[in-house]
Amino acid sequence: MSNMTNCIVAQSGGPTVAINASLAGVIDGVKKSKTYNKIYGSIHGIQGVLRRQYIDLTDSSEDFITSLCATPAMYLGSCRYKLPPFKESPESYEDIFGVFKELSIGAFFYIGGNDSMDTAAKLAEYAKEIGSDIKIVGIPKTIDNDLIMTDHTPGFGSAAKYVATSIREIAYDTYIYDVLSVNIVEIMGRDAGWLTAASALARTESVPAPHLIYLPEVAFDKEQFIEDLKKLLPIHRNIVVAVSEGIKDKDGNYLSATDAAADKFGHAQLSGTGKALEYLVKEKLGIKVRSVEINVLQRCASHLASKTDIEESFKLGSHGVYFAENGKSGIMVAVNRLSSSPYKYEIVNVPVCEVANKAKAVPLDYINKDGNDVTQEMLEYLRPLVQGEVSIHYDNGLPEYLNLSHLTHME
Amino acid sequence: MSNMTNCIVAQSGGPTVAINASLAGVIDGVKKSKTYNKIYGSIHGIQGVLRRQYIDLTDSSEDFITSLCATPAMYLGSCRYKLPPFKESPESYEDIFGVFKELSIGAFFYIGGNDSMDTAAKLAEYAKEIGSDIKIVGIPKTIDNDLIMTDHTPGFGSAAKYVATSIREIAYDTYIYDVLSVNIVEIMGRDAGWLTAASALARTESVPAPHLIYLPEVAFDKEQFIEDLKKLLPIHRNIVVAVSEGIKDKDGNYLSATDAAADKFGHAQLSGTGKALEYLVKEKLGIKVRSVEINVLQRCASHLASKTDIEESFKLGSHGVYFAENGKSGIMVAVNRLSSSPYKYEIVNVPVCEVANKAKAVPLDYINKDGNDVTQEMLEYLRPLVQGEVSIHYDNGLPEYLNLSHLTHME
Numbered sequence: 014m015s016n017m018t019n020c021i022v023a024q025s026g027g028p029t030v031a032i033n034a035s036l037a038g039v040i041d042g043v044k045k046s047k048t049y050n051k052i053y054g055s056i057h058g059i060q061g062v063l064r065r066q067y068i069d070l071t072d073s074s075e076d077f078i079t080s081l082c083a084t085p086a087m088y089l090g091s092c093r094y095k096l097p098p099f100k101e102s103p104e105s106y107e108d109i110f111g112v113f114k115e116l117s118i119g120a121f122f123y124i125g126g127n128d129s130m131d132t133a134a135k136l137a138e139y140a141k142e143i144g145s146d147i148k149i150v151g152i153p154k155t156i157d158n159d160l161i162m163t164d165h166t167p168g169f170g171s172a173a174k175y176v177a178t179s180i181r182e183i184a185y186d187t188y189i190y191d192v193l194s195v196n197i198v199e200i201m202g203r204d205a206g207w208l209t210a211a212s213a214l215a216r217t218e219s220v221p222a223p224h225l226i227y228l229p230e231v232a233f234d235k236e237q238f239i240e241d242l243k244k245l246l247p248i249h250r251n252i253v254v255a256v257s258e259g260i261k262d263k264d265g266n267y268l269s270a271t272d273a274a275a276d277k278f279g280h281a282q283l284s285g286t287g288k289a290l291e292y293l294v295k296e297k298l299g300i301k302v303r304s305v306e307i308n309v310l311q312r313c314a315s316h317l318a319s320k321t322d323i324e325e326s327f328k329l330g331s332h333g334v335y336f337a338e339n340g341k342s343g344i345m346v347a348v349n350r351l352s353s354s355p356y357k358y359e360i361v362n363v364p365v366c367e368v369a370n371k372a373k374a375v376p377l378d379y380i381n382k383d384g385n386d387v388t389q390e391m392l393e394y395l396r397p398l399v400q401g402e403v404s405i406h407y408d409n410g411l412p413e414y415l416n417l418s419h420l421t422h423m424e
Numbered sequence: 425m426s427n428m429t430n431c432i433v434a435q436s437g438g439p440t441v442a443i444n445a446s447l448a449g450v451i452d453g454v455k456k457s458k459t460y461n462k463i464y465g466s467i468h469g470i471q472g473v474l475r476r477q478y479i480d481l482t483d484s485s486e487d488f489i490t491s492l493c494a495t496p497a498m499y500l501g502s503c504r505y506k507l508p509p510f511k512e513s514p515e516s517y518e519d520i521f522g523v524f525k526e527l528s529i530g531a532f533f534y535i536g537g538n539d540s541m542d543t544a545a546k547l548a549e550y551a552k553e554i555g556s557d558i559k560i561v562g563i564p565k566t567i568d569n570d571l572i573m574t575d576h577t578p579g580f581g582s583a584a585k586y587v588a589t590s591i592r593e594i595a596y597d598t599y600i601y602d603v604l605s606v607n608i609v610e611i612m613g614r615d616a617g618w619l620t621a622a623s624a625l626a627r628t629e630s631v632p633a634p635h636l637i638y639l640p641e642v643a644f645d646k647e648q649f650i651e652d653l654k655k656l657l658p659i660h661r662n663i664v665v666a667v668s669e670g671i672k673d674k675d676g677n678y679l680s681a682t683d684a685a686a687d688k689f690g691h692a693q694l695s696g697t698g699k700a701l702e703y704l705v706k707e708k709l710g711i712k713v714r715s716v717e718i719n720v721l722q723r724c725a726s727h728l729a730s731k732t733d734i735e736e737s738f739k740l741g742s743h744g745v746y747f748a749e750n751g752k753s754g755i756m757v758a759v760n761r762l763s764s765s766p767y768k769y770e771i772v773n774v775p776v777c778e779v780a781n782k783a784k785a786v787p788l789d790y791i792n793k794d795g796n797d798v799t800q801e802m803l804e805y806l807r808p809l810v811q812g813e814v815s816i817h818y819d820n821g822l823p824e825y826l827n828l829s830h831l832t833h834m835e
Contacts, residue, residue: 028597057602085593091600178822179721182496186439186724188828189502191468214822219829250832305719310590313597317727319821399821410730410810411589411625417599418630421661 018119019051020337021067024154025058025125025132026093028086029168030315031326032154033415035124036088037081038330039152040073045331048338049119056420058092059123059132062112063105068419077415082323083405084414085315096132099139106139113147120148120337124330126155126166130345131369137343138366148337151345151365152329156312158207159372162363163347167329168312170322170398173211175314176200177399179307180215180255184222187251187303194301195242195294196253198223199287201311203259206230206375208311210387211395212255222253229259230375231384233268238290239297241385246300258286258306316412320401321356332360356397429530430462431748432478436469436536436543437504439497440579441726442737443565444826446535447499448492449741450563451484456742459749460530467831469503470534470543473523474516479830488826493734494816495825496726507543510550517550524558531559531748535741537566537577541756542780548754549777559748562756562776563740567723569618570783573774574758578740579723581733581809584622586725587611588810590718591626591666595633598662605712606653606705607664609634610698612722614670617641617786619722621798622806623666633664640670641786642795644679649701650708652796657711669697669717727823731812732767743771767808 022039024032036054043052051071055061068089073081081088099106113121123133133151140147153160156172180198187196200209206228213226224245227233245252260268269286287304294302329346336344344362351357379391405412433450435443447465454463462482466472479500484492492499510517524532534544544562551558564571567583591609598607611620617639624637635656638644656663671679680697698715705713740757747755755773762768790802816823 028600060602084596086596087600090602092602174821178727179725181822181825182724182726183720185495185497185825185828186720188831189439189498191471191501191503214820217825217827219827219832303720305721306717307721308716309594309597309714310716310718310721313593314590315593316589321821396820401821402818407813409625409807410585410732410812411592414592414596414628416628416630417596420599421630 017048017050019053019117020049020120020122021053021055021062021113021116021118022089022122022124023055023058023061024087024089025091025123025129026155027126028091028312029154029156030085030171030313030318031168031322032124033084033088034082034323034326035152035154035167035330037078038327039122039334040070041078041327042331042334044073046334046338049334053116054089057090058094059096059109060092060094061089062109065112080415082327083315083403085313088415090420095128096135099135109136110139110143110145110147118147120150122150122152122333124152124154126153126157127160127370127372130160130365133345134343134366134369140342148342150333150337150341151368152333153345153347154326156208157202157205159205159374160368161371161373162345162368164350164358165348165398167322167326169207170319171317172208172311173214173395174319174399175311175317176208176211176307177214178317180212180223180253181217181220183305184215184220184253187253188220190251192301193246194251194303195298196251197287197290197302197304198253198255199258199285199304199306200255201307202229202257204229204372204374206257209255209257210375210379210391211399213387213392214395214399221249223255224249224252225254225385226387227254227256227260227385228375228380229257229261230377231380232263233260234263235293242294242298254290256286256290260286315414316405318403319399320403321398323403328360336362353393353397428459428461430464430528431460431531431533432464432466432473432524432527432529433500433533433535434466434469434472435498435500436502436534436540437566438537439502439723440565440567441496441582441724441729442579442733443535444495444499445493445734445737446563446565446578446741448489449738450533450745451481452489452738453742453745455484457745457749460745464527465500468501469505469540470507470520471503471505472500473520476523491826493738494726494814496724499826501831506539507546510546520547521550521554521556521558529558531561533561533563533744535563535565537564537568538571538781538783541571541776544756545754545777545780551753559753561744561748561752562779563744564756564758565737567619568613568616570616570785571779572782572784573756573779575761575769576759576809578733578737580618581730582728583619583722584625584806585730585810586722586728587619587622587718588625589728591623591634591664592628592631594716595626595631595664598664599631601662603712604657605662605714606709607662608698608701608713608715609664609666610669610696610715610717611666612718613640613668615640615783615785617668620666620668621786621790621802622810624798624803625806625810632660634666635660635663636665636796637798638665638667638671638796639786639791640668640672641788642791643674644671645674646704653705653709665701667697667701671697726825727816729814730810731814732809734814739771747773764804764808
């Protein structure tokens, strides 16, 4: 017992419904570990270490771990803090490693996206510099699915399931009227179109919506868009368009920005990509048109999480502990897909410094020639990730999620 | 068998996730009836009768009826057609009753909202005029819950459950950051605030969101809104505001209209109530602010339907058949609540002409004195309506809904 060390875990970046499952996996991994004694949870990402705000998660019960897997967003809170380079602010690093020493920390687990992997890479490099034996492990998450060196990211499968389900339900909503209509659904993804592509899973034999899909990876042409609609309207009558918030024209300008409407105070306001296309269709075709922005619900709707995603996210967390126990540091836990049908994968580790600050766009062979749909390869890639439903505890008709008073009282 | 007649059912107005359960109830009622032989489904509301577009639903299987209860929007399609007054267009009435005669119709069931009840009332009056024995029965539905003479409307409970769940999930999304923020959620309801009020069910001990609720029944005051925020921000830090799309100032002007932004073509565009408040907060408080419009998903998300709502909607449909069999015409089927805890109700019938074209606002004793929250009475009224979860069949990770090819091929 005396030569055992403790560890600390934190969450960072934007919410997903799977990031708490990875936290649950880390806690579970530590509970089963012979290397680590206590597990602390840092509040609001790495900032919680700097501020000495953390809670002890060591005695988490099985019930708590199960509820954690079914609770959206970050149980430990988040931050948008990017650790400054060592040369600019050596005192931040000294401070962090000072707290690590105080708490007898042997491993630090950072669950997050691009920026969090940057922080993990910097901490690992610093540890090497000073000859510290503390293991630094990154655990990925992002609904955008844009991290490199992993087949996909935790949180993406659930967001994909929510987007595809919503598109299917919106399509049923539009199909009931006997009038021509265009229904534009704006989906998150500033730079990568993975989540918008997932809308393609919504299609059924009788309701093949979305009829058009536009990703940021292909330059968006307004005239071609109107032509695409003119071609499909006589056939399908109620057209559903899935569009990424991040689509840009050939000069790289965001649609939302070019169509910015001025608010009453005279400020330029982003009208939103969906709204911009709605106005365009109204102007050019003069038919019934609506735009829907799915907004934050795609990243926080735990009631519709993908079981595959939640289970994988848990495993990635517990494998993080396993890798640290086995001497790995400066790594990110990652998924290596072995086959899509049947779905098989292995959990590996990759150098976190190679992941940080890079983004994985949708490859062009996953997008059709006309740039308005995805290919069969994309569907095969996506399908395993949305499989399975989670069991949610309902109380008085609403999903019951974990109490967050440790966050609200910490402020 | 020879003196048995047939009947016909249609759906009209905006979608809900419960309107197909009422259709299922009508079909089930007819299958068990000794009065009615065949049951036809008119496509696109009463227009299907005028156009002679209908399908035969008599041989619906139990499986089909179960799937119908779990499929959003209108299986038979909808219309926004309001039957002109008899004096203006007697030929429409003659035409409809001509088709009724051709098909040996003994009863017509119209599932819809305000406008549909107007059509039902007119048809019942015409039947009386011409001495026809055809029974005309209205079956209510609307997510707005604004029909009079019924405790509540089918579709409302499910929409309320969706709204409250979404607000809870959005609140979890906002609570993770250690910065002051205002999060405005715009909920449907142009004239009545029932659905926005349902957001109050989202509150938990540690996450008491929504912190502020604004309904169209109370004049909205922008300055008071900013004062309300200033008071709550130091206490709760991440404020969630539930606001009805239909809030108006003391002069009766919609917020959305007064804050209309001009689009790039120079047209006045409704910026949306949520957006209008977002800009207002940004201007007056300069803190992080976001607005989310829940949009059509609150009326089509079958995967999150209220079991209580779906079961009641079914019963209202089958009771419609029962009332018609027992000689009732010119009626609407309605819910009379007997008690809230335990929840008990009876199904009654009310004169449809008294329901048509009227709207039920939220009573003022369901709204707090400051006009920014609901009272305990409202919570007691709402709670029973969102209870219970439906069982949805998932195929390949997505909810599977009924095939709509009969609609798409009918066009």
